[in-house]
Amino acid sequence: MPTEHLVMGILIFILTYIAIVSEKIHRTVIAVFGAGLMILFHVLTQEEAFSKIDFNTLGLLIGMMVIVNIIRQTGLFQYLAIKSAKLAKGEPTKILLYFSILTAVASALLDNVTTILLVVPVTLVICDTLELNPIPFIIAEIMSSNIGGAATLIGDPPNIMIGGETGLNFDDFIVNLLPLMVVVFIITVVILRFLFRKSLVSNEESKKLMLSFDEKKAITDHKLLRKSLFILAITITGFVLSELIEVPSASIAMFGAASLLLISKIEPEEVLEKIEWTTIFFFAGLFILVGSLEVLGVIEFFAAKILDLTGGSITAMTMIILWASTFLSSFLDNIPYVATMVPLVTTISEGALQTYEPVWWALSIGACLGGTGTIIGASANVVARGITEKHGYKISFFGYMKIAFPLMLLSIVIASVYLLVFYL
Template sequence: MLSQILAVAIFVVMFIEIVREKIPRHVVTLVAGGLTLVVVFLLTMHSWPDVWQALSFQSMAETTFWYTGAHGSTGMNTGINWSTILFITGMMILVEGMSGAGFFDWLCLRLAKLVGYKPVPLLVCFMILSAGLSMFIDSITVILFLAVASVRLAHLLKFDPIPLIIAEIFTANLGGAATMSGDPPNIIIGTALGLSFGDFLRNTGVIVLVGMVVMVPYFYFCFRKQVQSWDPQARQKVMELDPRDSIHNRGQFAIHVILFLVVVVLLITHAQTGLTVATVGIIAAILTLLVNRWPLHLLRRVDWKTVLFFIGLFLAVSGLEQTGVLEAMADGIAHLTGGNHTLMIGIILWLSGVASAFVDNIPFAATMVPVITSLSATMGADLNTLAWTLSMGTDIGGSATPIGASANVAGTSIAAREGHPISWGRYCKYSAPASVLVLAISMGMLLLRY
């Protein structure tokens, strides 16, 4: 009991400090992670095995960490999710390589020309693009790509990029909920329950489509005035630029674009090839460094603070996992629902949504999978329906706060690195109501359809 209280206390203090933004957030999570290892696991539980499990180094020694075989399953481990860490790091290196080759400057000017160099149409364009790409590419990758492009374009046209990034993060998570490969929780749910890409598309995909019809106008009306304050002189100056001038070396540009397309194909087909996302991330990093003229300079540009933030966050959450706090939360659902399937869907959806806003949705999804399996077996509820409920709850609830999903952390980190920090207040002002709205839509459609 003491270990649970301490784990919760460490997490709550960590969360408060992240919200206060007085201390760099990677320092906050690393300190919280260190306290979890020392105070919770060693001093209170006297358990070196729990420390080792939280660090999770052994997971990388398993063959299935790198290759599962076609239709294989990587399983679910507690502690640091090194698969996510390696994937994000690899994609950051890839994005930095593309940036150095002039790809994002070229893309910005092309998109600006397509919409007449007007930020408001660009906002709508980027929302749709973010959701569409996230259906096939992991939402983290999409945000790494689009957030950089948004900042580059905002600097050229002299408008605030934060509205674009907030809208892109939300629609990336929303689009990712449509398929099995879009968001990490869906990968966990799908592999554990034997669901396919098509299964998700026919079920959560329909809900996402309705959600997008509502969210595009929502963010348009929220942000149309904020992004209209562009400089006419800057617009005129940009209109005179030739996108091709952004490409300093056509050979390097072509190589990095081809490399990006190869990585996209690997991501889309990783369920069929058996290559895990960790392997894809490593391949992306190695190939990018090999084709880059100055690999050490590229590595110095990578946002290592975000990587450290994730490591500390996973360690802090492992305290909640391994002391049984998350399991107790999940078990409470079984006692509250009784035999009422409607109530069961409602509790799973909203509890998953609220919890995923504050606890990274990856470990929460992993914790909830055996719970919904048990509920299906003991109470006769349709397992697939519970899977769609859990998917929408974790994916959309994770959009509500800057730390609820990996894409949120990646997007806000890029914004901060480029000189546009996004405060908790500004982020939640728009994304929290949007999350509630989409969860309400999900609730209605789940009850009507199933």
């Protein structure tokens, strides 16, 4: 590899990442632009660039986005939200708990941003009706969404990327991360309920008004709902059985999406135009950018340095990656971070005699839970804040951090103990 290619490649990578972090230009535009520069300056060929794109990640994301976009048309989420608010008899503390559970479960199956887009608008309407400040609910939902998303392969993009690279499947994520996330979730919600106890009070009249809501009215298309739930169930069963049936998760998601389009008879254009193509192209650009570093040998260089630093100790590496991922992900976009770390950990683990599974779990936990720490820590947080602010309620950076950052630290302490006890 000529030196000028090495210098140029590293320069393009660093400048692109700085531009992504600065958020001055749309992250997708700059990632694809940077990827284009890598090819134009012959850091890697077009064929190499395309081979670096992880189509398992993209396929899984697109497939699930199609399914979710159809399900959301049915009004299912509004139905569940109204039903749970009525189950809570309009009692704000119970609603906070039920909405947090709903958010966490939905986030485990859908991506976090989609979950937030479904749950926050409903929360705002319910809070309006109950004459409550929605901020405690929104903060609980942001945290629940990140925690729920961390529990499964399909819940958060870092997990999709880790799964795509390592072959760790849906069941592996459930078995290894779900128990930890359940504990973290319970502790987080209990503390949040305690912290916000004074704001969670509503009057009898507004409760009565809320109880007059009819959840059945929320379902817009019963037939479509039945079909969508059937396909979602089949798809999730497919994820669970993916190893047994020897079909990768992206193919399962894409097949689920195609099947739902087929049986729902919804115009594909209508659904496909709602796919978050900016996210898909962002991923594609990142894969090429990070792939360039692999071609240049930069990843190998840093892998060797990390091995030197940790002396090859899995325990040290797991803890370093867990805590470093947490702090970095709480302030920066975790997607480019994980996109870079995935080939790095793969390179470190090549030829190792021990299993690197704990390191992968540490990366996943740190990247996903780190996002809960600040209001800019994850896309879902930023979207939730945007919607809430448009509704007239401000969630300040430090106001959120004062509550969420200590909770994030507590969850990482719990995760450290979990990894040390069960894996190291």
